[in-house]
Amino acid sequence: MSNIVSCRNVSKVFGHADLAVQALQGINLDIHAGDFATLAGPSGSGKTTLLNMIGALDTPSSGEVVIDGQPLARLTAAQLSEIRLHKVGFVFQAYNLIPVLSARENIEFVLELQGVPGAERKERALNALADVALEGLADRRPAQMSGGQQQRVAVARALVSRPAIVLADEPTANLDSKTSEELIALMYRLNQERGTTFVIGTHDPGVMAHSKRHIQLLDGRIDGDGQG
Amino acid sequence: MIAALAWRNIWRQPIRTALSMVGMGFAAMLLVFMLSFEFGSYDTIKTGMLRISDGFGQIQPKGYKDDPAIDKVIEEPTALMADLAGVGAVTASSARDMAFVLLARGNLSFAAAVTGIDPVQENRITVVSSYVKQGRALRAGDRDAIILGDGLARNLGVKLGDRITLLGSARDGSVAADVLRLVGIFKSNIPEMDRQVAQIPLARFNETFQMNGAVNTVALSGRTLRDITAASGRLRRIAARHGLVYLDWAQLQPAIKQGIALDLSTAMTMYATLIFVVVFIILNTLYMSVLERTREFGVLLAIGMKPRQIGRMVWMEIIFLSLVGTGIGVVLGMILTGWFQVHGISFQGLQEVYAQFGLPSRIYPHMTPFRVLFGPLVMLAAVVLLAVIPYRRVLGLKPVSAMGAGG
Numbered sequence: 001m002s003n004i005v006s007c008r009n010v011s012k013v014f015g016h017a018d019l020a021v022q023a024l025q026g027i028n029l030d031i032h033a034g035d036f037a038t039l040a041g042p043s044g045s046g047k048t049t050l051l052n053m054i055g056a057l058d059t060p061s062s063g064e065v066v067i068d069g070q071p072l073a074r075l076t077a078a079q080l081s082e083i084r085l086h087k088v089g090f091v092f093q094a095y096n097l098i099p100v101l102s103a104r105e106n107i108e109f110v111l112e113l114q115g116v117p118g119a120e121r122k123e124r125a126l127n128a129l130a131d132v133a134l135e136g137l138a139d140r141r142p143a144q145m146s147g148g149q150q151q152r153v154a155v156a157r158a159l160v161s162r163p164a165i166v167l168a169d170e171p172t173a174n175l176d177s178k179t180s181e182e183l184i185a186l187m188y189r190l191n192q193e194r195g196t197t198f199v200i201g202t203h204d205p206g207v208m209a210h211s212k213r214h215i216q217l218l219d220g221r222i223d224g225d226g227q228g
Numbered sequence: 229m230i231a232a233l234a235w236r237n238i239w240r241q242p243i244r245t246a247l248s249m250v251g252m253g254f255a256a257m258l259l260v261f262m263l264s265f266e267f268g269s270y271d272t273i274k275t276g277m278l279r280i281s282d283g284f285g286q287i288q289p290k291g292y293k294d295d296p297a298i299d300k301v302i303e304e305p306t307a308l309m310a311d312l313a314g315v316g317a318v319t320a321s322s323a324r325d326m327a328f329v330l331l332a333r334g335n336l337s338f339a340a341a342v343t344g345i346d347p348v349q350e351n352r353i354t355v356v357s358s359y360v361k362q363g364r365a366l367r368a369g370d371r372d373a374i375i376l377g378d379g380l381a382r383n384l385g386v387k388l389g390d391r392i393t394l395l396g397s398a399r400d401g402s403v404a405a406d407v408l409r410l411v412g413i414f415k416s417n418i419p420e421m422d423r424q425v426a427q428i429p430l431a432r433f434n435e436t437f438q439m440n441g442a443v444n445t446v447a448l449s450g451r452t453l454r455d456i457t458a459a460s461g462r463l464r465r466i467a468a469r470h471g472l473v474y475l476d477w478a479q480l481q482p483a484i485k486q487g488i489a490l491d492l493s494t495a496m497t498m499y500a501t502l503i504f505v506v507v508f509i510i511l512n513t514l515y516m517s518v519l520e521r522t523r524e525f526g527v528l529l530a531i532g533m534k535p536r537q538i539g540r541m542v543w544m545e546i547i548f549l550s551l552v553g554t555g556i557g558v559v560l561g562m563i564l565t566g567w568f569q570v571h572g573i574s575f576q577g578l579q580e581v582y583a584q585f586g587l588p589s590r591i592y593p594h595m596t597p598f599r600v601l602f603g604p605l606v607m608l609a610a611v612v613l614l615a616v617i618p619y620r621r622v623l624g625l626k627p628v629s630a631m632g633a634g635g
Contacts, residue, residue, distance in 0.1 A: 057530055057627045077626075078534050084627075085532025092631075096527040100236035105229065112229045113532050157531070 003066075004165045004197050005031035005054050010063035012049050012220075023049040025220040027063070031165065031199055036191040038208045039201040041217035047201040048169055050217065054199060055090060055167045056083045068164040085113055089158030091168035095150040097142040103129060103153045104138040110161050128156035132186060148179035155187060159196060168200040172207060184210050230537065234544035241517070248513050249553035252607070255506040256557025257564060259499060259603025261593065264565045265573070266495050268594035270488050274477055275453050276587040280416065281425075282480045283322070283353040283447030284456040287312075287467045292444065293475060298327045299399050301442035302472060308446055311466045317450045317459035322349035323443040325433045327404070329396035331376075331426060333384045340380055342394065342426045344433025344443075353449040356414060356427065363388045363412035370429045374408035377422035378415040386410050394428075398438040406436040453477060499603060507610045510553075511617065514546055518618040525622060526630025539622040546615040554604045562600060565593050 012024040024046045031037060031054070039047050052058040053065050056072055065072045068087045072080065084090075097106045107125040116124070129135045132152040142150050151171060158166045168187070172180035188210045190196050200207055208214060216224035238245050278284055287308060289300040302308060305323040312321045325344035330337045347366040351357050357365030366373055374392055376384070386392060390410045398404040408428060416422055434441065448463075450456040456463075460476050467474035478485040518525075525538050572590030575582070579589040 052628050055530070078536070081529065081532055081534040084530060088532075090530050092527065092530075096524075096530075098233065098524070098528075100240060101233065105232075109229055109233070110531055113537070161532075 002033050003030045004033050004035070004068055005029070005199075006064075006066040007050075007053065008064045008066075010050075010053055010060045010065060012046075012053065012058070013061045023220050024053070024060070027053075027220075027222060029215070029222060029225070031197060033164075033197055034191070034195045035197050035199065035213055036188060036211055037199045037213040037215055038211035039199060039215050039217065040203065040208060041223070044219075045217040046220040047217055049220075051167050051169050051199065051201050054165070055088045056080045085110070086161065087164040089161060089163040089166040091151065091154045091158050091166065091171045093170040093173045095142065095147065095154050095174075097150055097153055097157070099142050102139045102141055103134060103145065103156075106142070106153060107157045107160050110157055114161060124160055125156075128160040129153070131159070131190065132156045146179075148175055148183065151175060151179075151183055152186065155183070155190075159190065163196075165197045165199060168198065168202075170202055170204075171200065172202065172204045177206065180204060180206055230541050231544060234541045235548055237541070238545045238549050244513060244517075245549060248510055248549055249556065251506055251509060252550060252553030252611075253557035253560065255502055255607060256554045256604040257561035258502065258557075259607065260558055260561025260595075260600050261565045261568075262495070262499065263599040263603050264561075264569070264595045265591070265593040266492070267596075267599050268569070269591045270492075271453065271594055272587060272591055273488070274481070274484060277481055277484055278453065278477055279353070279355050279449075280418065280421070281354055281356065282477075284449050284453050284477060285460070285463060286448070286475045286480060287446045287463070287470075287472050288444070288475060290471075290473050293479070296326060296444070298325070298397065298437060298439075298444065301399065301439065301444060302446060302470070303442050304470070305441075305443045305446055308466070308470050308472070311469070312446070312448060312463075315459055315462055315466070317455040318448050318463075319450050320349055320352035321446050321448040322346050322353050323430060324350075324445045324447060325430060325437065325439055326444050327396050327433075327437055329394050329404070329426075331380070331384060332393040332395065333386050333390060336384050337395075338380060338383050339424070340376075340426045341424050342374075342396070342428060342433070344430040344437075344439075345427050346430045350447075353447050356416070359414035359416045360412045361415045363410070365412055365414075366427055366429060370411070371432060372406075372408050373411040373432075374426055374428045375412035375414055376410060376426045377424065378413050379419065379423035380426065381410070381413045383423070388413070394436070396437070398436070399440070399442070400438050402438065404437045406432070408432075503603070503607045503610060507607060507614060510550070510611055511614050514542075514549070514615070515618050515621070517545075518542055518621055522625065522630050523632075525625055526627050526632070529625060529627035529630060535623045535625060538625075539619040542618050542622055543612075543615050546618070547612055550608050550611045554608050558600060558604050561604075562595065565595050565600075568593050569595060 007027050007029040010024055010027040014021045014023055041047050053060055067083060104125045107128050108121045111121040111124060129138055132155055134149060134152055137145060172183060184207050187198055191198050214226055292300045309321045312318050323346060327342055329340055329342050331340045348368050366375055388410055392408050392410055394406045394408060396404045464474040528538055569592055572592045574590045582589055
């Protein structure tokens, strides 16, 4: 099974001297193609920091992160943007859609950044909306949609660029239990049908129940890594 | 889509955007009007002053301006004026003679500058005939007629129909003497002119002062001063061909040029201050808008947008806002200025003062592409250039810290 992400001895320290906080300590982790993994742990255990490393949003203080065969060390800000654009999809807790763009435009925007031609962009964006069962809401702006609908659009945006991995940080935290269940079922279906790799940082037992792999973090270290 | 995004972003806070646009628009409107008024009034002042006596330009013998001696002459004025007639911008040219003389009546005598003019041509160049308050102006066919400024007439104690004795030096150094009949008294409200100037027919001057057909200067006029100024190069070449010099308005009236330059420097300081204040208010607003959206920019970085792309989007927002605000201001400024360009602006109570400078009681702003666009374009350029400040702020953003920011 090929590795989508490899972390070797990854550590992250925030602050300096007496105020230094060791957020991650010597993390060794491989995410495999097709994983549907949850990253769990108490607050402050390093879930978000590790997701940021895996997603090329931040760089480790020491150690190495490789995404889809590409080591991230020594890449410029623009090169890291390219990695995020082409290899990583993100789903955030607060949806984080662009408020002045419609659902379709939010999805198309990522494709435009990739340089996909206009006609293809539109077709792929509509297909992505259909995949999350929101084809009827293509022209609605985020403020005209419920939280669950916005998060489904965010999933469609994360998937439309055909990334190597989709990272979701507490994607259900702002959703009610029914909507959370629907969203996780959707992501799980996409993982099953398409083999899309998901890593989900969560506290939500409902999410963990769907995971095929459960990674437990504690105090910046991996405290457990096993089948879900 | 980035352009569409930028356009929609500026309307997220419609009231703030509208206020920013109103600010820029008002400043642009003011700049269009003020510059058009400023330069329009300069045009009026220059034209008014030049039409009192100088004309829009003159051709003279070399050195005549600094030392107007009667023996510095244009020997062939007819040939020169024929050449001037070939210049499209020149609508009239008038030969003149001038001498400093004594005018006497009875026991009273006063020094005066007497000018020999062609009344028909002169009326197309200067407005002295319109200043005549008693009697009449000189006219074609006059032989021994003279008109005086009212101060000079008062000093001499003369009235219309009186004989006045003229005594001076002719071109050849001999005594020039004549007796002339007063046909008109003018009042220009310019004290020096009213106390010292007299006009007689050019032909009479020629005889009395032994000019032998030569003249001292040729004054010229055009449809507008701008037309004559534009033809300056050609007029200089014609003058040089005749061994003469061409003097433009600034050389004829250097004091006006200096006065305008002084006034303009004060006005420009005011305009620069206006632009400075407006630009920094706008930039402050835009910078606040960037700070408020730091978290959103972090998300855009996370989904793969490059910092430079976000910076360009912010720059585009600034350009859109500035273009719309300035554009509206320019249009409103043109409408406002256009109205006053037709109807003029009257400064009540200042008519007497204006008249002293040959100015009408109404001042008319005058639009040209430069006057309309210069101020707003400077403001636009300043905003667009200083937008580098929010642009650099965006370039320095890191996704994680930006997403952790409020807003």
